[in-house]
Amino acid sequence: MSRAGLDDRIVLEAALEITDRGGLEQLTLVAVAKKLGVRPPALYNHVNGLPDLRNKLMIDGLHRLKDELARATAGQTGDDAVWAASQAYLAFARKHPGLYEATQRPQHWQDGDVQEALRQLMDIIFRIVSPFGLDEEAAVHTVRGLRSLLHGFASLEGQGGFGMPLNVDESFRFVVYTFLAGIQSR
Amino acid sequence: MSRAGLDDRIVLEAALEITDRGGLEQLTLVAVAKKLGVRPPALYNHVNGLPDLRNKLMIDGLHRLKDELARATAGQTGDDAVWAASQAYLAFARKHPGLYEATQRPQHWQDGDVQEALRQLMDIIFRIVSPFGLDEEAAVHTVRGLRSLLHGFASLEGQGGFGMPLNVDESFRFVVYTFLAGIQSR
DNA sequence: TGACAAAACTATTATCATTAGTTATTTTAA
DNA sequence: TTAAAATAACTAATGATAATAGTTTTGTCA
Numbered sequence: 001m002s003r004a005g006l007d008d009r010i011v012l013e014a015a016l017e018i019t020d021r022g023g024l025e026q027l028t029l030v031a032v033a034k035k036l037g038v039r040p041p042a043l044y045n046h047v048n049g050l051p052d053l054r055n056k057l058m059i060d061g062l063h064r065l066k067d068e069l070a071r072a073t074a075g076q077t078g079d080d081a082v083w084a085a086s087q088a089y090l091a092f093a094r095k096h097p098g099l100y101e102a103t104q105r106p107q108h109w110q111d112g113d114v115q116e117a118l119r120q121l122m123d124i125i126f127r128i129v130s131p132f133g134l135d136e137e138a139a140v141h142t143v144r145g146l147r148s149l150l151h152g153f154a155s156l157e158g159q160g161g162f163g164m165p166l167n168v169d170e171s172f173r174f175v176v177y178t179f180l181a182g183i184q185s186r
Numbered sequence: 187m188s189r190a191g192l193d194d195r196i197v198l199e200a201a202l203e204i205t206d207r208g209g210l211e212q213l214t215l216v217a218v219a220k221k222l223g224v225r226p227p228a229l230y231n232h233v234n235g236l237p238d239l240r241n242k243l244m245i246d247g248l249h250r251l252k253d254e255l256a257r258a259t260a261g262q263t264g265d266d267a268v269w270a271a272s273q274a275y276l277a278f279a280r281k282h283p284g285l286y287e288a289t290q291r292p293q294h295w296q297d298g299d300v301q302e303a304l305r306q307l308m309d310i311i312f313r314i315v316s317p318f319g320l321d322e323e324a325a326v327h328t329v330r331g332l333r334s335l336l337h338g339f340a341s342l343e344g345q346g347g348f349g350m351p352l353n354v355d356e357s358f359r360f361v362v363y364t365f366l367a368g369i370q371s372r
Numbered sequence: 373t374g375a376c377a378a379a380a381c382t383a384t385t386a387t388c389a390t391t392a393g394t395t396a397t398t399t400t401a402a
Numbered sequence: 403t404t405a406a407a408a409t410a411a412c413t414a415a416t417g418a419t420a421a422t423a424g425t426t427t428t429g430t431c432a
Contacts, residue, residue, distance in 0.1 A: 003379060003428065030419065040420075042380050050420065109346055118349075138360070140352045144339070145361035147347070149331070152338025160295055161333070163304075166326045174324070175331035182368030189397065189410060216388060226389075228411050236389065 004038045011036070011046045012060060015053055019098030024105070027054070027098070054102060055111060061096065061103035062117035068092050069124050079180050081128045086150055086176045093154035100154065132183060142183060149179055190224045197222070197232045198246060201239055205284030210291070213240065213284070240288060241297060247282065247289035248303035254278050255310050265366050267314045272336055272362045279340035286340065318369060328369060335365055 014035045019027045029050055033040040047053045072088035073081045093100040108114055122143070129142050153172060155161075162168055200221045205213045215236055219226040233239045258274035259267045279286040294300055308329070315328050339358060341347075348354055 006379080028419065029421090038379095039381065041382085041422085044421080045379055104341070104345065137352060137356075140350050141357045141360035142364075144342075144348060144354075144357045145335070145364060148338030148342055148361060149335050150338065151342060152334030152336065153330070155290070155341065156330075156334055156337060159290065162330060164326050166323060168330075170323075171327045171330045174327035175334060178328075178331060178368035178372065179335075179365055180368070181371045182364035182366070185367045185371050186364065192410080214388065215390090224410095225412065227391080227413085230390080231410055 004036060004042070006036060006038065006042065006046055008046045008056075011043060011053070012056055015057055016060070016096075016099055019057060019102060020096050021098065023098055024054070024101045027057075029053075051107070054105065055108045055114065057099065057102040058105060058108065059111075059113050059117050061099040062114070062121055064096070064099070065089070065092050065103065066117070066121040066124055069121070069128075073124070073128055077131050079177075081131070082146070082180060083173075083176060085125070085128050086146075086172070089150045090154055090157075090172060093158060097158050100158070104151070104155070134183075138186075145179060149175060190222060190228070192222060192224065192228065192232055194232045194242075197229060197239070198242055201243055202246070202282075202285055205243060205288060206282050207284065209284055210240070210287045213243075215239075237293070240291065241294045241300065243285065243288040244291060244294065245297075245299050245303050247285040248300070248307055250282070250285070251275070251278050251289065252303070252307040252310055255307070255314075259310070259314055263317050265363075267317070268332070268366060269359075269362060271311070271314050272332075272358070275336045276340055276343075276358060279344060283344050286344070290337070290341070320369075324372075331365060335361060 011032065014032050015027055018031050018035060027050075029040045029043055032053070033043055036043075043053075047056070068088045068091070069085050072084045076084050109118075125143050125146065126139065129139055129146070132139075132142070134142060153175065157168060162171070197218065200218050201213055204217050204221060213236075215226045215229055218239070219229055222229075229239075233242070254274045254277070255271050258270045262270050295304075311329050311332065312325065315325055315332070318325075318328070320328060339361065343354060348357070
């Protein structure tokens, strides 16, 4: 029988690779087990079924995204910070399409760990817009707008939704700075 | 045996209701068959398997969305047209969460009917921003931004992603007009 | 070294999509 | 009006997947 020496982390890592390669739909226990050279039931020693695996993937993705945003914006402020965060956000979605997709699945938002990961992510975004000196309501609106813009762009691009033959990076810059200009003009 | 009197349209309608009620994940042939009082294989007389059904749902959703946008913006221009289209877009995503979700699945974007439906949808959005007198590149950037904003907002809201206790409709107005203000300031 | 916990296994059940082959019902055309 | 063809449904069977139960092997530690 010779143990495979699995581990929660190893299982998650395998799930991540499968998901980034083929999308969240490709993530099955059979696929993970095959990748790890093990029979599907063996995974239940490390993960509580497929929904739990998806959930862990979501939490992992949220933490990674938060870390990327924190790193990218360290020491920056104002428009620069927003632009740095935007670039980091899109880069993350591009580098980890499956993980990013997993991050956007609301199935388990009642889960405590998910909520905590989300809270930390939101914290960072609020901190990024705080130098704009907006009142509390406007700050919430602005954060919602920024999230919408970033998620919408990443999501559409990931789906191949931008068909026109025009550089996508330029569009991204245009779009983020347009939104920033709109904020300034209020 | 007494025929059930099915029909492509009836099957699609049943699929739509199931999807809007429980999300795209809930759409199974078993569920559709049960709803129609029929055994699953009977559906193959009207639909070429589950992928085809999802595809038809996508096309149907794109056409409906396009029609809503066209209707909402008829006779309007400038910021008013953008705002009217934005409201119609969000209203559609709210009224048909499952159908909207199906619309955003890129699985079959090589399908000719899907491309045609998308083209028509894009046509309308381009027509809406055309009065802004942007050059060709800026128009593409702007359309990409508007789509990102609308899709991102609809998607996040649909996932329950806006947790703060602040009116979501106000945020939507704020966000759309902020983007518009950004366009003007360029 | 022997007991126990952990990790893997086999076997099984249930759900779903799909295909093959069959039967009943319409529709069409002679 | 009726026989043939097309259509719509069915039953049965297969294959993929998730999940559970029960068993066996492997480490670890007192």
